[in-house]
Amino acid sequence: MVTIKNIAEMAKVSRTTVSRVLNNSGYVSEDVRKRVEKVIEETGYIPSHYAKSLRTKKTKIVGVILPTIQTETSSRIVTGIGKEISQHGYEILLANTNLNQEKEIEYLELLKERRVDGIILIATNTEPALVEKIKEMNIPLVMIGQEANGIMSVTFDDYHAARELTRTFIKKGHEDIAFIGVDETDRAVGYRRKKGFLDEMAAHEINVNEEWIQKAIFDIDSGYDTMEKILSKTGAISKRSAPTAVIAVTDRLAIGAINYMKKQGIRIPEDVAIAGFGASEITRYLDPPLTTVDYHNEKAGEEAARQLFNRMQAQTQEGTEKVVLNYRLVLRKSL
Amino acid sequence: MVTIKNIAEMAKVSRTTVSRVLNNSGYVSEDVRKRVEKVIEETGYIPSHYAKSLRTKKTKIVGVILPTIQTETSSRIVTGIGKEISQHGYEILLANTNLNQEKEIEYLELLKERRVDGIILIATNTEPALVEKIKEMNIPLVMIGQEANGIMSVTFDDYHAARELTRTFIKKGHEDIAFIGVDETDRAVGYRRKKGFLDEMAAHEINVNEEWIQKAIFDIDSGYDTMEKILSKTGAISKRSAPTAVIAVTDRLAIGAINYMKKQGIRIPEDVAIAGFGASEITRYLDPPLTTVDYHNEKAGEEAARQLFNRMQAQTQEGTEKVVLNYRLVLRKSL
DNA sequence: TTTTAATGTGGAATCGATTCCACATAGCTT
DNA sequence: AAGCTATGTGGAATCGATTCCACATTAAAA
Numbered sequence: 001m002v003t004i005k006n007i008a009e010m011a012k013v014s015r016t017t018v019s020r021v022l023n024n025s026g027y028v029s030e031d032v033r034k035r036v037e038k039v040i041e042e043t044g045y046i047p048s049h050y051a052k053s054l055r056t057k058k059t060k061i062v063g064v065i066l067p068t069i070q071t072e073t074s075s076r077i078v079t080g081i082g083k084e085i086s087q088h089g090y091e092i093l094l095a096n097t098n099l100n101q102e103k104e105i106e107y108l109e110l111l112k113e114r115r116v117d118g119i120i121l122i123a124t125n126t127e128p129a130l131v132e133k134i135k136e137m138n139i140p141l142v143m144i145g146q147e148a149n150g151i152m153s154v155t156f157d158d159y160h161a162a163r164e165l166t167r168t169f170i171k172k173g174h175e176d177i178a179f180i181g182v183d184e185t186d187r188a189v190g191y192r193r194k195k196g197f198l199d200e201m202a203a204h205e206i207n208v209n210e211e212w213i214q215k216a217i218f219d220i221d222s223g224y225d226t227m228e229k230i231l232s233k234t235g236a237i238s239k240r241s242a243p244t245a246v247i248a249v250t251d252r253l254a255i256g257a258i259n260y261m262k263k264q265g266i267r268i269p270e271d272v273a274i275a276g277f278g279a280s281e282i283t284r285y286l287d288p289p290l291t292t293v294d295y296h297n298e299k300a301g302e303e304a305a306r307q308l309f310n311r312m313q314a315q316t317q318e319g320t321e322k323v324v325l326n327y328r329l330v331l332r333k334s335l
Numbered sequence: 336m337v338t339i340k341n342i343a344e345m346a347k348v349s350r351t352t353v354s355r356v357l358n359n360s361g362y363v364s365e366d367v368r369k370r371v372e373k374v375i376e377e378t379g380y381i382p383s384h385y386a387k388s389l390r391t392k393k394t395k396i397v398g399v400i401l402p403t404i405q406t407e408t409s410s411r412i413v414t415g416i417g418k419e420i421s422q423h424g425y426e427i428l429l430a431n432t433n434l435n436q437e438k439e440i441e442y443l444e445l446l447k448e449r450r451v452d453g454i455i456l457i458a459t460n461t462e463p464a465l466v467e468k469i470k471e472m473n474i475p476l477v478m479i480g481q482e483a484n485g486i487m488s489v490t491f492d493d494y495h496a497a498r499e500l501t502r503t504f505i506k507k508g509h510e511d512i513a514f515i516g517v518d519e520t521d522r523a524v525g526y527r528r529k530k531g532f533l534d535e536m537a538a539h540e541i542n543v544n545e546e547w548i549q550k551a552i553f554d555i556d557s558g559y560d561t562m563e564k565i566l567s568k569t570g571a572i573s574k575r576s577a578p579t580a581v582i583a584v585t586d587r588l589a590i591g592a593i594n595y596m597k598k599q600g601i602r603i604p605e606d607v608a609i610a611g612f613g614a615s616e617i618t619r620y621l622d623p624p625l626t627t628v629d630y631h632n633e634k635a636g637e638e639a640a641r642q643l644f645n646r647m648q649a650q651t652q653e654g655t656e657k658v659v660l661n662y663r664l665v666l667r668k669s670l
Numbered sequence: 671t672t673t674t675a676a677t678g679t680g681g682a683a684t685c686g687a688t689t690c691c692a693c694a695t696a697g698c699t700t
Numbered sequence: 701a702a703g704c705t706a707t708g709t710g711g712a713a714t715c716g717a718t719t720c721c722a723c724a725t726t727a728a729a730a
Contacts, residue, residue, distance in 0.1 A: 003687080016688085028708075029707080050388050050687090054383075056687085069410045096417045112381050113383070285555055354717070357717090362679080364678060383715090383716055386717040387717050390716085391717085
């Protein structure tokens with residue numbers, strides 16, 4: 001591999017001068033510049049970025065830790081991050097935990113070893129061990145999707161989205177609303193969306209049937225199973241024996257639920273209305289099209305990258321910006 | 336940031352010795368090892384990977400160039416690559432072209448600048464300029480999804496998959512089959528899948544209606560529009576005025592086509608049978624579930640990584656392994 | 671007891687860039 | 701003519717690791 005030294009010798013100048021033409025800095029006469037450029041051209045020389053990093057202490061790499069890339073949310077966020085950082089000559093080093101929570105901490109260390117200039121963490125939890133680790137890392141880091149004390153974050157307004165969505169159901173006359181949630185260790189998806197739902201119901205003084213509030217895991221089949229479970233609970237509390245509406249905390253859960261209901265001959269939205277969260281592409285094309293909440297994931301990625309750059313440039317590491325992105329209700333025929 | 340020099344001083348040994356305990360190489364007495372480890376522990380020292388790279392000439396990074404990460408195909412492949420390479424202590428540097436073909440070449444240079452040990456290219460085309468560039472790069476590279484002379488590749492057996500799928504339609508009694516393809520500069524998806532279809536039709540001596548062979552772009556709406564176009568061509572050649580079956584080269588195109596047909600009151604599969612390619616998750620849950628071709632994308636990513644490692648270890652850069660992965664027909668109710 | 675081998679440690683060069691200085695030359699001001 | 705300033709170039713240190721080699725010491729073999 002040809003190095004700056006080779007170029008210097010071939011062009012009969014010093015490495016200093018080659019570096020100058022490379023970086024367009026300092027004084028270089030037109031003659032010399034031409035000569036050096038010619039040699040670079042001929043040899044196809046490409047300077048080593050990490051040798052440069054060693055000197056400049058900047059890798060121009062942002063580490064991205066994510067639970068899986070196989071969801072639209074993640075891939076949109078990554079796209080957003082990529083768009084923003086590539087404008088600054090940065091690249092993404094990918095750290096995919098494949099839903100293995102312990103790996104989050106492992107990858108933090110690994111990214112430190114790689115000396116990334118900053119980290120964006122698409123978070124699924126806010127376990128104390130993780131939060132602790134982040135704080136002692138001393139590398140600019142922005143968390144997406146979850147928030148924690150003393151950590152910069154870009155989050156979605158899950159609480160208000162859930163409230164507004166619930167309100168919309170209520171306005172359409174629904175009172176017997178079932179809820180398919182997920183584990184509350186996921187503060188954003190599990191806890192806040194549920195709290196939004198419950199608070200809005202309470203604000204309208206509507207009793208909720210506890211048996212219709214179920215917990216699923218993050219996949220379509222689980223939505224199917226959970227819907228079956230809900231419909232098996234004949235309404236001991238409610239006057240009706242079945243809900244007239246269902247809110248699922250993700251689109252996939254909603255899709256699973258719809259599938260179960262269709263199989264049972266339940267019509268949507270005539271018999272049961274339903275909505276999800278996430279605005280995944282397919283929701284537009286379902287039959288009926290699914291009402292959902294769009295979180296502008298790509299923007300979230302961009303915004304996180306912007307926040308990260310702010311922090312990276314800041315002399316101080318103090319202060320923790322937290323931005324909460326707004327959402328958009330996408331009302332479709334399923335409601 | 337604490338360096339190996341600091342550790343050496345604090346532990347009152349040389350950098351050489353610290354390096355030895357770090358890499359578990361050479362002789363180090365138990366006393367000294369303990370002392371050094373203690374200092375490392377106390378300071379939280381993490382060696383700089385790129386300083387190491389400078390010396391060892393190995394970055395332990397694989398660059399992945401892809402057209403978009405927002406398809407299941409890409410994200411599955413990336414997952415597969417990640418699984419395989421992380422076992423060897425490698426990481427992924429992501430280069431997302433966002434469907435901008437020119438950026439493929441740009442990114443090749445950028446990855447060279449980053450001195451990645453190898454590159455995996457999820458390819459959409461085999462333009463001469465690209466192929467040329469790859470060859471002059473002199474970095475181990477494996478292409479996924481497309482193949483070209485002199486370049487290592489992992490491809491899907493698009494041709495035979497298309498033939499077998501077509502055969503299945505024919506066996507079910509279909510002769511008037513429409514085909515929704517894409518541009519043939521995409522050799523794999525555009526050209527081979529179409530050729531497989533045509534050859535199988537020819538093998539059964541079935542005439543194809545040229546007007547029912549249409550070209551779309553890669554999204555759901557395009558599938559919708561193209562289906563509309565096909566159905567607007569009343570059969571001047573065929574004895575029927577409409578096809579009894581449709582093969583779409585991607586699941587998304589199939590979904591779009593289904594949506595159009597449903598809107599027209601066409602029943603699937605009673606009036607028109609349909610199939611796609613890709614086995615995207617949602618196809619299982621569509622109504623009716625969609626017949627499709629599963630290409631084991633994650634395995635493809637793993638295999639590409641394995642091929643890449645073989646090449647990276649090989650002393651020679653000669654020979655170009657090409658592996659063709661097999662496929663699996665997923666027969667569902669839409670056919 | 672002398673050789674030889676195994677064990678243990680450090681000095682210094684090296685990887686490929688950047689950057690601080692020192693120094694040289696030329697053209698302008700006073 | 702002397703002093704400045706702008707321009708142009710290179711030497712050498714530096715970034716943080718690895719690794720070759722030299723050199724001790726100790727233990728085992730002859």
